[in-house]
Amino acid sequence: MYKKFQNHLTEVLNSIESAGLYKNERIIVSPQNAIIRVADGKEVLNFCANNYLGLSNNSELKSAAMKALETHGFGMSSVRFICGTQDLHKQLESAISNFFGTDDAILYAACFDANGGVFEPLLTEEDAIISDALNHASIIDGVRLCKAHRYRYSNADMEELEKQLQAAQQQRFRLIVTDGVFSMDGNVAPLDKIYELANKYDTMVMVDESHSAGVVGETGRGVTELYDLKGKIEIITGTLGKAFGGAIGGFTTGKKEIIDLLRQRSRPYLFSNSIPPMIAAAGIQMFKMMDESNELQDRLHQNTEYFVSRMKNLGFDIKPTQSAICAVMLYDAKLAQKFASKMLNEGIYVIGFYYPVVPDGQARIRVQLSAAHTKEQIDKCINAFEKVSKELRV
Numbered sequence: 001m002y003k004k005f006q007n008h009l010t011e012v013l014n015s016i017e018s019a020g021l022y023k024n025e026r027i028i029v030s031p032q033n034a035i036i037r038v039a040d041g042k043e044v045l046n047f048c049a050n051n052y053l054g055l056s057n058n059s060e061l062k063s064a065a066m067k068a069l070e071t072h073g074f075g076m077s078s079v080r081f082i083c084g085t086q087d088l089h090k091q092l093e094s095a096i097s098n099f100f101g102t103d104d105a106i107l108y109a110a111c112f113d114a115n116g117g118v119f120e121p122l123l124t125e126e127d128a129i130i131s132d133a134l135n136h137a138s139i140i141d142g143v144r145l146c147k148a149h150r151y152r153y154s155n156a157d158m159e160e161l162e163k164q165l166q167a168a169q170q171q172r173f174r175l176i177v178t179d180g181v182f183s184m185d186g187n188v189a190p191l192d193k194i195y196e197l198a199n200k201y202d203t204m205v206m207v208d209e210s211h212s213a214g215v216v217g218e219t220g221r222g223v224t225e226l227y228d229l230k231g232k233i234e235i236i237t238g239t240l241g242k243a244f245g246g247a248i249g250g251f252t253t254g255k256k257e258i259i260d261l262l263r264q265r266s267r268p269y270l271f272s273n274s275i276p277p278m279i280a281a282a283g284i285q286m287f288k289m290m291d292e293s294n295e296l297q298d299r300l301h302q303n304t305e306y307f308v309s310r311m312k313n314l315g316f317d318i319k320p321t322q323s324a325i326c327a328v329m330l331y332d333a334k335l336a337q338k339f340a341s342k343m344l345n346e347g348i349y350v351i352g353f354y355y356p357v358v359p360d361g362q363a364r365i366r367v368q369l370s371a372a373h374t375k376e377q378i379d380k381c382i383n384a385f386e387k388v389s390k391e392l393r394v
């Protein structure tokens, strides 16, 4: 049997390769940071990590993790409800709900699991989920696992959302679900308008703050802060794997009864291991740092504004962004590929995105800013953009 299957897999892999979509992993031999060392010993400036606050190699987080390793051990060897809940897990959940101004929070191994386990326990075939077309894969999968009626609207298109809400009026409960920041353009969901429509059509709202938590809003509380909606959104999901230290872990936070029911029924919570104590301890320390100072958010916002304004002055075409994601538009797929590889020769690690990851003819270089970047490093990146665009006559 395997012989036939092997041939089949080889064919599939070849077709991925010949479509130019084969993903090769670059080996990094240093910690995650603004400067990373790759396997051949070369050092490059990193502009493609989700390390927005520069916390991935933060010494306070590392020492909190090491301390917990001593006091609370390495692993839990249990799901939460059997014997896998330590004081640290409860403290982290309460730090998360404090941060977002919500009632309670529930931890998962990843936000992929949080999104995978949020819809099915809460909604049934009597209900409706109205979803942005560009939502993250984990939201799409989570919705698939739920029997609720599905409605879809084009990215951030409020006219279409309203039409879908009208169509969904026959269902019992309705939930609009959206990413906070969309990772390809860096645009923010128009949560003010979504909230207005939700009220008009008696609907609940869920926001995935994975790319926005720590980043968007004056103090990094995410799109709910940007639109002054703290505590008003029923469900927020997010990750500890991006701005918040970048290790692992996800969460759902929001209304008390929602979190209570997820603890009883959410399958990735019930049937998957607790997060390690050191991850919980580092998370607690991270939220403490967020409460004490806004320095990292301020620096990230300054870095992003600086990058965007200098690039625009140089004539680069940048998608409007309200996050730390900047899409430098090149439109042509081959050009984007070539551009990114020339950038790497200049010591700048950025990624080219092209169809089918983004719409055909919308190829771009995605740049992700971090609080860890110095002005000199950002200047180097901009200078490389200038040089490469001259070489390629863009």
Ligand SMILES: *Cc1c(COP(=O)(O)O)cnc(C)c1O
Residues within 6 Å of the ligand: 109, 110, 111, 112, 113, 115, 136, 138, 179, 180, 183, 208, 209, 210, 211, 238, 239, 240, 241, 248, 249, 250
């Ligand atoms: C990254 C991301 C996730 C997945 O988070 P993990 O914790 O890495 O599983 C989910 N949703 C969105 C919007 C994301 O950007």
